[in-house]
Amino acid sequence: MATMTPGRGLIAWRRNRSxxxxxxxxxxxxxxxxxxxxxxxxxxxxxxxALVGLDARHPRHVGWANYERLLHSPAFKTVLINSxxxxxxxxxxxxxxxxxxxxxxxxHGEHRGYRATPFVxxxxxxxxxxxxxIAGFLWVAMFDFYYGSLNKTLQFFGLSGVSWLxxxxxxxxxxxxxxxxxxxxxxxxxxxxxxxxxxxxxxARMDGASAWQRFWDHTLPNLRQVAAVVLLxxxxxxxxxxxxxxxxxxxxxxxxxxxxxxxxxxxAFQSRQIGYGSAxxxxxLGLNLIFAAIYLRVSSPKI
Amino acid sequence: MNRDLFSRRSxxxxxxxxxxxxxxxxxxxxxxxxxxxSPAAAPPSGTITVSYPDQAGLKPKYVTQAAESLHSANAGTxxxxxxxxxxxxxxxxxxxxxxxxxxxxxxxxxxxxxxxxLADAGxxxxxxxxxxxxxxxxxxxxxxxxxxxxxxxxxxxxxYGLDTRFLYYRKDIFxxxxxxxxxxxxxxxxxxxxxVQIKQNVPDVLPYALYGGQAGSSGTADxxxxxxxxxxxxxxxxxxxxxxxxxxxxxxxxxxYVQAFQNDKVVDQxxxxxxxxxxxxxxxxxxxxxxxxFEGGWVYGxxxxxxxxxxxxxxxxxxxxxxxxGPSFTIGGPGTCWYINAASKNKDLAFAFIKAFNxxxxxxxxxxxxxxxxxxxxxxxxxxxxxxxxxxxxxxSLEHAKFIxxxxxxxxxxxxxQTVTGLVADGELSAEDGVKRYTDELKTAxxxxxxxxxx
Numbered sequence: 006m007a008t009m010t011p012g013r014g015l016i017a018w019r020r021n022r023s024x025x026x027x028x029x030x031x032x033x034x035x036x037x038x039x040x041x042x043x044x045x046x047x048x049x050x051x052x053x054x055a056l057v058g059l060d061a062r063h064p065r066h067v068g069w070a071n072y073e074r075l076l077h078s079p080a081f082k083t084v085l086i087n088s089x090x091x092x093x094x095x096x097x098x099x100x101x102x103x104x105x106x107x108x109x110x111x112x113h114g115e116h117r118g119y120r121a122t123p124f125v126x127x128x129x130x131x132x133x134x135x136x137x138x139i140a141g142f143l144w145v146a147m148f149d150f151y152y153g154s155l156n157k158t159l160q161f162f163g164l165s166g167v168s169w170l171x172x173x174x175x176x177x178x179x180x181x182x183x184x185x186x187x188x189x190x191x192x193x194x195x196x197x198x199x200x201x202x203x204x205x206x207x208x209a210r211m212d213g214a215s216a217w218q219r220f221w222d223h224t225l226p227n228l229r230q231v232a233a234v235v236l237l238x239x240x241x242x243x244x245x246x247x248x249x250x251x252x253x254x255x256x257x258x259x260x261x262x263x264x265x266x267x268x269x270x271x272x273a274f275q276s277r278q279i280g281y282g283s284a285x286x287x288x289x290l291g292l293n294l295i296f297a298a299i300y301l302r303v304s305s306p307k308i
Numbered sequence: 309m310n311r312d313l314f315s316r317r318s319x320x321x322x323x324x325x326x327x328x329x330x331x332x333x334x335x336x337x338x339x340x341x342x343x344x345x346s347p348a349a350a351p352p353s354g355t356i357t358v359s360y361p362d363q364a365g366l367k368p369k370y371v372t373q374a375a376e377s378l379h380s381a382n383a384g385t386x387x388x389x390x391x392x393x394x395x396x397x398x399x400x401x402x403x404x405x406x407x408x409x410x411x412x413x414x415x416x417x418x419x420x421x422x423x424x425x426l427a428d429a430g431x432x433x434x435x436x437x438x439x440x441x442x443x444x445x446x447x448x449x450x451x452x453x454x455x456x457x458x459x460x461x462x463x464x465x466x467x468y469g470l471d472t473r474f475l476y477y478r479k480d481i482f483x484x485x486x487x488x489x490x491x492x493x494x495x496x497x498x499x500x501x502x503x504v505q506i507k508q509n510v511p512d513v514l515p516y517a518l519y520g521g522q523a524g525s526s527g528t529a530d531x532x533x534x535x536x537x538x539x540x541x542x543x544x545x546x547x548x549x550x551x552x553x554x555x556x557x558x559x560x561x562x563x564x565y566v567q568a569f570q571n572d573k574v575v576d577q578x579x580x581x582x583x584x585x586x587x588x589x590x591x592x593x594x595x596x597x598x599x600x601x602f603e604g605g606w607v608y609g610x611x612x613x614x615x616x617x618x619x620x621x622x623x624x625x626x627x628x629x630x631x632x633x634g635p636s637f638t639i640g641g642p643g644t645c646w647y648i649n650a651a652s653k654n655k656d657l658a659f660a661f662i663k664a665f666n667x668x669x670x671x672x673x674x675x676x677x678x679x680x681x682x683x684x685x686x687x688x689x690x691x692x693x694x695x696x697x698x699x700x701x702x703x704x705s706l707e708h709a710k711f712i713x714x715x716x717x718x719x720x721x722x723x724x725x726q727t728v729t730g731l732v733a734d735g736e737l738s739a740e741d742g743v744k745r746y747t748d749e750l751k752t753a754x755x756x757x758x759x760x761x762x763x
Contacts, residue, residue, distance in 0.1 A: 057429050079745060079748060168576075170578070171578045255521075258730060259734070275719075
């Protein structure tokens with residue numbers, strides 16, 4: 006008589022069911038709040054759905070028309086270049102380097118027991134805990150040409166005001182976004198620095214390694230995988246940032262600070278063309294996936 | 309201000325003609341709407357929600373007054389008031405998302421120019437059946453006012469205060485600059501000439517404000533680009549209902565931007581990036597820091613309530629000139645109106661609220677406080693309303709008003725205008741390239757079939 010033995014699939018299921026059960030709540034929430042809207046946006050991008058007019062009442066499928074329109078739009082190239090400058094300037098260079106520098110300084114301060122360390126930590130964190138709109142208006146209050154505190158200060162000393170947002174709009178935005186996002190990078194790196202065993206540094210010191218050599222040979226390699234995750238995170242969040250720019254320049258002057266996320270917002274909620282705005286958002290999603298693939302590839306451990 | 313120009317001829321007589329032309333365009337479309345709802349004869353009952361934006365704080369007491377009078381006349385009614393302390397643009401986006409999902413308030417408050425796009429979307433209820441049962445509509449609302457809120461042959465909302473605009477100027481700054489304090493721009497170019505003179509002789513003030521780009525919001529179109537196109541003898545939309553992308557007037561209007569921002573440099577570049585630049589510009593004109601500004605008639609109320617004597621002495625206002633003539637026209641509109649949500653479950657009570665708000669007393673008092681020409685002719689005859697010269701001039705200005713057609717595509721056109729004026733004002737495009745870009749933007753947004761070119 007043949008013996009009934011469970012199949013390979015059943016064995017795998019039994020082995021993994023606790024794992025699947027544990028992942029299910031998170032996977033369900035992610036599907037509900039991230040995957041489903043993304044699928045909806047991709048679907049909508051193939052329609053002429055609008056918030057007003059006949060297209061709102063009777064939306065219809067338009068194939069690739071929204072994507073063709075985007076590719077032929079005179080603004081699209083400018084918007085992509087602006088996005089690249091903003092991401093590289095404020096996320097890759099600004100937030101990443103400043104956040105890393107702050108984490109190293111605070112780590113050093115903690116080891117030396119400097120009393121100012123918690124105050125520096127708190128003040129950097131303040132920039133991050135503010136809601137984005139408040140952070141944006143805080144800088145509007147400083148940059149504003151007519152009533153801003155920077156120009157009022159200059160006027161107090163008999164100097165004429167500077168058009169911060171008019172003459173150097175992208176640089177101003179990069180400064181603001183760097184200020185706002187550096188705290189996040191700092192926190193992550195601080196955590197990562199604490200995981201590096203102190204014996205490594207003690208051995209390096211005994212071998213006569215300088216501070217720079219210790220940083221280059223020991224700190225950086227230990228931060229590599231965290232750095233990739235941080236870079237991925239700040240790149241994606243900066244690529245999708247629009248509220249700060251909306252508050253400060255609204256994409257102007259001209260299209261000098263119109264980035265892709267703001268362009269999508271303007272198309273969907275100012276021009277009320279949800280289908281076209283969704284096509285822009287879908288392109289953003291594709292670009293973010295490419296960023297993610299590159300970062301993960303670069304950060305994967307080499308065997 | 310030139311009193312001859314603003315003679316007290318019949319209210320809105322010419323406005324009727326202008327609005328009629330706009331309506332003729334709208335009526336060119338075939339009607340595709342269902343029959344009007346029939347108002348019930350029974351007294352209103354139940355619950356409704358009334359939603360409206362207000363940041364100036366002038367309307368809430370009148371909305372509450374209307375709700376209370378409706379409730380006391382009909383004990384079984386409940387009027388929930390949803391006052392949104394945000395700007396019109398922000399309110400409109402939130403409202404559209406609610407309407408799109410089949411929700412939203414029963415009654416809401418929005419610009420009458422939005423009637424076309426809201427009606428096409430199926431968001432709002434046609435009001436003709438209700439208005440036919442309301443004697444005040446036929447008796448006190450002039451034909452021009454009625455036609456300004458019609459689209460595809462139906463009436464979609466009820467206005468109470470109409471829009472007009474003025475070219476404001478500071479008399480004290482003009483005097484210092486060696487310009488006449490009773491200034492009447494000889495033509496459009498004279499606005500820039502005068503601004504240059506202010507820049508040279510009164511260097512510590514801003515000579516002129518001209519809205520452009522995204523930052524100017526709808527003001528970039530309504531308070532800047534559209535009046536310029538009309539001043540240069542052009543039109544925004546042709547008799548076939550197509551938006552004009554390329555024309556001599558549009559080229560001249562964009563060249564005016566180049567002149568103002570790049571050549572004469574009489575407009576601050578910061579107007580293109582300042583958040584809600586109209587807030588700063590209005591404040592500056594009122595306080596004597598800005599020479600010339602084309603803005604809504606309602607703006608005068610803010611200055612007047614702060615400093616009555618100073619405003620009367622120093623703030624001059626006139627109509628917009630044309631390429632070849634002095635003060636000639638303004639831009640009129642139905643102003644903010646009350647709409648009924650097509651998805652409302654209690655449209656009878658919703659209309660009862662609109663009637664309770666649009667009484668002679670409330671319309672007169674609100675428009676006297678927040679200066680607009682009154683939509684009701686009997687409200688314009690009250691002593692409180694007639695006591696204010698500015699209100700009389702505002703009402704008279706509508707005799708010279710041109711109206712923006714209630715076309716559902718106007719929102720997309722505004723975006724194209726913002727893009728191109730921003731690029732031209734910032735020096736990124738020449739006027740000639742700006743015209744081409746404007747045509748491209750219109751074609752991309754509306755489709756080639758809805759865009760026309762004129763020589």
